[in-house]
Amino acid sequence: MGDEPILSVRNLRTHFRTDAGTVRAVDGVSFDVRRGETVCVVGESGSGKTVASESITRLIPIPPGEIVEGEVVFDGVDLASLSDREIREYRGGRIGHVFQNPQGALHPMHTVGRQIVEAIRLHRDAGKREARERAIDLLDRVGIPDAAARFDNYPHEFSGGMKQRVVIAVALACDPDLLIADEPTTALDVTIQAQILRLLRDLQEEFGMSVLLITHDLGVVAEIADRVVVMYAGKVMERGTVYEVLENPSHPYTLALLDCLPGSGGAMRPLGGSLPDPRDPPSGCRFHPRCPHAVEECETGDQPAMGAAESPDHEISCVYYHEGYDETAIRERRAAKVDGDVGRADGNVGRADGGDGR
Ligand SMILES: Nc1ncnc2c1ncn2[C@@H]1O[C@H](COP(=O)(O)OP(=O)(O)OP(=O)(O)O)[C@@H](O)[C@H]1O
Ligand SMILES: [Mg+2]
Known part of the structure; x- marks a missing residue:
């Protein structure tokens, strides 16, 4: 596991230029994710968690977004300096992403099997059959019962919790070194939330990956984090081991x-009051x-x-x-x-x- 971080974010500033002014969504954020550990980013709605995590592989819309400053060093490579073509190799490859909005994550007209196979073949030189086997194995590992039969189902044939498992399977398709999961359980009911979190923890051990988990739920943090980054209004307020931050x-x-x-x-x-205007x-x-x-x-x-x-x-x-x-x-x-x-x-x-x- 080593001590050298797999991901090191340094002084990241991501702004959005809008007609109403510059939104300073992320305004000088630094944190590390070490190998094999789970880092949770917490903070109120609007504090910049999604923008920070989507800036890592430049998934934010540019324009209006702009990464104004900062380094994002992933396994020794500064992703911020890569071309768009180069960074695509990392997205869905060595860095998997579970998006905050699960609706958009799966194509409604394609079977889930096809979507996982495509994710695998986009980054890997795998034959059709091999990719299919791997996809079924992934569906099985994320806890989809009767995975081989479910391979040919469409997203709407899955419940919310099962769909989220499929989304996680897609993100794991290329055996990422880092999984970024943005509020992966918020839309789900409490029992399913607990199942998905346990699943993430098990998969992390099994795949030996690092996880950057975004949540505003400190109960989740207590359950799953090794380290915590507390964000507020585009800044990091506190960071440390889960023990230090919670105790x-x-x-x-x-x-x-x-x-x-x-x-x-x-x-x-x-919490009394509200977040400041990110433009001012x-x-x-x-x-x-x-x-x-x-x-x-x-x-x-x-x-x-x-x-x-x-x-x-x-x-x-x-x-x-x-x-x-x-x-x-x-x-x-x-x-x-x-x-x-x-x-x-x-x-x-x-x-x-x-x-x-x-
Ligand atoms: N495309 C965009 N254009 C302009 N402003 C944006 C854009 N995307 C995000 N923002 C702004 O950036 C700030 C941070 O948003 P972000 O989505 O990162 O918050 P968050 O911490 O993930 O909140 P939540 O808990 O609700 O998901 C907000 O003020 C938001 O309105
Ligand atoms: Mg968010």
Whole structure:
């Protein structure tokens, strides 16, 4: 498994030029995916998860999209520097992609078998028979009962959960080194969600691949992630091992997300406020307008640089973790601010101690 990442995304900026202004969907995002591990990207709707993941193999529409800056190094090759023809070799080849919208993923007029066979033959020198055998084997491995008979069925002949398994089989057709799965279970009911997640985990072990899983469900993260990247408004707020991020969540945004986790009733509590306009994001920390701990330092300049928390495997973009700030002063102001914040009496998002913000 080695320590060298299979994927290294550095300072990625993907913008969309629209008549109404430039949408800074992804605005300086960095993270790694190591070999054989699952990295989950979490964050509210609109935080840039899909755009970031689709920028990896340049699947975003260009124009209006543009990868303004950044490196995407996959197994030593900077994908951002490849031609369109060269990058197509990676798409659906060494990098499989399960899209957020499963509707568009399968062609309604082609049998599922044909679609998997085509995915295999697009990247591999496989004969028809060999590809067919492999397709049936894949359908079987993703848990389609009676796979050989189902080979000739059309997508509409499958239930939602089974269709999503087929979509995963297509993405696995070329035995990818990296599988990008964008909310692969959101459209499905809870039991099926759990099945698909277990399936992903099993397949990952079996195929020895890395997985970049996008979700806004922290329950899913707890179940499947090795590492977590928390995104907000086009920026990374926190990243680290699943243990660090879930056991020792440190960015106020992560704390707020965890606070929104469904309780036993299953209902998710909404996070107060809303995402900033991506055409005109706030200065300073992008979360500061919604942050119960924000002080003046949070409002000016750029998003704070990533700073190490207590563990080297855990980094946070927050002034409380940034060297050079007067921690005692900030802590005092933060305590005063939280006390005075009547509107959000419960707003200290899980860290009511106001204390060890470091
Ligand atoms: N083609 C496009 N043109 C203009 N803006 C776009 C385009 N695609 C995405 N965006 C904008 O980029 C931002 C990030 O969108 P993205 O789809 O990556 O969010 P997300 O985190 O995946 O959200 P969700 O959880 O809802 O899937 C949003 O503000 C979105 O409106
Ligand atoms: Mg998305």
